[in-house]
Amino acid sequence: MTQQFATEDFSTWSKGVLQHVEVTLDRLLPAAAVAGAGGTLNEAMRYAMLGGGKRIRPLLAVAAAELAGGTHESREVSELTMRAAVAVEMIHAYSLAHDDMPCMDNDALRRGKPTVHVRYGEATALLAGDALQAEAFSVLAEAAPTADAPERAASVVYMLRVLARASGAHGMCGGQAIDLASVGRSLGQESLEQMHRMKTGALLHAAVLLGAASAKIPDATVEAALLRYSRAIGLAFQVVDDVLDATADTATLGKTAGKDQADGKPTFVSMLGLDASRRFALELREQAHAALVPYGVGALRLRELADLIVVRGA
């Protein structure tokens, strides 16, 4: 059984996890079948969450739980790990719904479908995003009957702390603010990396930490390794996004192509050129792998996810 798990190929593993994620989301999101205005809000929340996306954050969370758990004796992914996975994805989805709004990026298309405000109106998109953020913290805080499991309460607090920090002014929202202010200005590579580290990287890092903590609160050594890994894949993710934005068409991307350039936003491609950007992504993959060396087979899925992130833009 152990053997079988370790050798299950990535595609089978990720398909299984993604199925589990969809089922968990469906179970934890407010029911869409409520009558009246509440029903519309819930429907918009589900629209923002479901129907696609790469679900890279949930995959990272589950992979990190494997590393932290240190064993593959059970193929069962724990309820707390699944809650970590969907909580991070809820934060991600709310941020997309808000970023797409007219006062921000004004994007009409996301994953090949109308964005939330196009489909449900701006007010409902705003509210659905707000409610999804609350829901993200809720699915974690509701995880534990904590009175009789004090250890679990400590894990849940750790997870909530990491998620809140990564989402707010010191993380995703702060990065978004820098992004807004940078339109039409030329940022240096260092500032650009800092912006992405907050805007995208913080939440990818949170996915890894939450997943790990759902199995076992990481000690300082594991935290340091996961930080190195997360920084590398976070940056790689953005470099590859920029490469795709410059080379793929709208149909392939499922969102408006060439938009960053048209908006005068600085990108790695505009700064380094296409070839050097691709080389940079491969170098970052090596950094991610290097961080995982001490963790052997437990780090298999995290290694494969670093490959996935880089290969989609190769």
Added chain:
Amino acid sequence: MTQQFATEDFSTWSKGVLQHVEVTLDRLLPAAAVAGAGGTLNEAMRYAMLGGGKRIRPLLAVAAAELAGGTHESREVSELTMRAAVAVEMIHAYSLAHDDMPCMDNDALRRGKPTVHVRYGEATALLAGDALQAEAFSVLAEAAPTADAPERAASVVYMLRVLARASGAHGMCGGQAIDLASVGRSLGQESLEQMHRMKTGALLHAAVLLGAASAKIPDATVEAALLRYSRAIGLAFQVVDDVLDATADTATLGKTAGKDQADGKPTFVSMLGLDASRRFALELREQAHAALVPYGVGALRLRELADLIVVRGA
């Protein structure tokens, strides 16, 4: 000392608490003096939070901590209680910043000052609200070095659970969605009460529960009493708001008067008339007092806050 505390008058008590709240907010909000775009975001968050408001939710939280703590031996308000107080106020402030935006209520004036989007632009107002919501969960999750204080972790998880539930689709955001959908339609009194119970009441209830839990996780009996109390003051709060909206002028209110009526929103005044609305508010105050009877002197401040809520519209 005990004697002195119990007889300190309400105005002295509330002034002391409010001062403590402002200091705590200033300490816990991200620094405004950061250079660049992050600085603008942080400044907008502070603008949304500081400079006024009645701070009724922080007062409720501190008052409920007194009830749950059951003693007045120390005049010290604990750090966890203050974090409860400001966390709830952050959720409240973020919801105002978003509600005021053009796609929602489109209000230019709040507490006599330009609303956040008027002052900082829509994109920053949206982000500042998002970041404040994250910050609310952060100040709670960061409260406890939980590893060596498992009991405290349980309290923090309880508080986070209550706050997340009250903020999301089953609480404030859900109520807001019903409110949006009700413009120009005639709601019955029951639907109107349900809407307000979610939109405003859920967060007032959360303030009371969080404050209580910061002293001691409430048992089922205390929870039931606090729910009765919260429902009564929550509804009274809204009835009084409607009375003020119909009778006071813009300068007195610090926000645009008569707006609900102009927007075709159903109000208690439009439904019951002015006199019956005032009588209803007084009746709700009696209900709030009745819920507190078993708690004697420990409930003093909660009783006085019920009075305050009703008297401002008498």
